[in-house]
Amino acid sequence: MTAVDEARSRLGRVGAEFMTPIAPAEEWRQAARRVEEAGYGSLWLNEGIGGREMFTQLGVMLAATERIVLGSAIANLWARHPAAMQGAASVLADAYPGRLALGVGVSMPSLVEQSGQKWTSPLTRMREYLDGMDAAIETAPVPAKPFPRLLAALGPKMQDLARDRADGALPAAMPVEHTRLARERLGKDKLLVIVQTAILETDPVKARAIARGTRMLEMPGSPYIRSLRNLGYDDAVIAGGGSDEVVDACFNWGDEAAIAKRVQDHLDAGADHVCITVLTPDLATTAAQLERLAPLLL
Structure with a gap:
């Protein structure tokens, strides 16, 4: 079974993302268990440069849960050497067969330059980084089940690279039309995971x-x-x-039924899996809102 086939069999229709960066480890564990018990197929984490390092955090969450797929959305390539990216993902995939999805991204100029590094062409940087990851495969553990490598690909050129050098794409916060075009560009054999924001608020102004x-x-x-x-x-x-x-196209807001319809729109447009992130002040509230959405999303 290929990494794409394995991921499709495990992810299901809808997953979740945690975007709260600072919280004690036990709060992360508790929130992850709640999301798993609610029935979501995946749980994704984001990363800047520094702070809660992606693969350490993924290890904490994998150990705290039993079946849910853990994904990086994204692991920032500016945060580590490509051989370290390949090695860390391989170790976790070996330890937790079938439960890791690796999303790799180039971040943004302002965040990279704040870390003291020099921003360069994102497409060239990603291409060279994938070369480095590929060169490190032979020295990394070989997982019993392959893990998918996805690129945070918003533009057509990065999507082409995701099609040619990865198992698929992981775009975020884009309208349904973007999902349809991404599927056409990737083809049917690649994985398309969409990250979408859900705002449980029915007042349009708020x-x-x-x-x-x-x-x-x-x-x-x-x-x-x-x-x-x-x-x-x-x-x-x-x-x-x-x-x-623009806001209405990029953000999903309203009651549970309205958000569920937008998720279905992305699935109908070609997404394999839609990952939902909610904007909340803490992980407990994040878990509570995801539990509230689960009956109509899953």
Whole structure:
């Protein structure tokens, strides 16, 4: 069984993502167990540079759970040598067969430069990084079950690289049309995991304010802005945190039924798996909202 086939058999339709960066380990364990018990197929974690190191954190979460797939969305390639990325993922996949998904991403210029590194062409950097990972395969453990390697690919060129050099793509916070185009570009044999935000708020003014509070479209060098331009959105509707049209396309808000419909829209557009992240102040609240969504999502 290929890594793509293995992942499709285990992930199911919907997973979850935790984006709260600072919390004691036991809070992470408890929240992970709640999400697993709610029935989600996966749990994904994000990473900057420093802080809660991705593979250490994944190890903590894998040890605290029993069946759920743990994924990196994303493991930041600027945070480690490519051989370390390959070795760390291989060790966890060997220890927890079939329970690891590796998402690799290039981050953003401002975050990279804050770490003291020099930002370079993301496509060239990713291509060279994958070369380094591939060169390290022979010295890394060989898991009994292969783990999928996914690229955080928003633009068409990165999606081409995900098709040619990885098991699929892991785009985030994009409209349904982006999912349809990504599937066409990847082809049917590659894995397409979509990360989407869920805002459990039915008041449109409040929901859109929460969405704009992420500042997703205001960060310098934001790849989300480039991707929206590729979809035909002009600068006038992207500026200032996005018009209502843009916010409604990129963020899922409303009651449980409304969010479930948007998730289904992405699945119908070609996503294999939709990963839901909620915007909350702590992990306990995150778990509670994911439990609330589970009956209609799963």
